[in-house]
Amino acid sequence: MTTHEEQTTVSPEATEAEPSSExxxxxxxxxxxxxxxxxxxDxxxxxVDDPKECVQKADNxxxxxVEELTASFADTRSRLEAQWSRGEEASTEDLRVALTRYRDFFQRLLSV
Structure with missing residues (x-):
């Protein structure tokens, strides 16, 4: 079983160079x-002191x-899209790199 700390995401630096599969x-x-x-x-x-308030704080x-993760993943997806959909003809190599980055990002999404 994995813990929350073992999960990964795409950092801005990871999208600048071709990421490894790990x-x-x-x-x-x-x-x-x-x-x-x-x-x-906390x-x-x-x-013990206020169970109802505690549950509300946990929910918040x-x-x-969840909002932070959603924003982070949406930003990563936007950056990936921007790399290949600039309206200009992308080379096969550019598209290969883009697909590799999408694959790595997809695998990270499934690991959450």
Whole structure:
């Protein structure tokens, strides 16, 4: 079983060079991920004092993370599309690189 920290995403740097089939970039940067974990721990610790508010805060935190992931993946997809759909004739090599990047991105999406 994989943990949240083991999952990957496409970073801007990964789209500039041809990515390898194995990208170790985290979905969230270490400091941000630590902050999210800390916020979750605070929510969980507050359960005894106010269970209903704790569940609402958990829902808000999960919604925030889902929105961040959605925005990140949408941005990555837009950058991928921009690389090959500039309205000019793309070479077969450009299209091969684009397809490779889409494949890697698709595999990352399925791993979430």
């Amino acid at each position: 990208d170790n970039t985290m979905l969230f940067a270490g400091e941000h991920r630590s902050g999210l974990h800390s916020r979750w721990n 929510v969980q610790a507050a359960f 935190l999960v919604a925030e993370v």
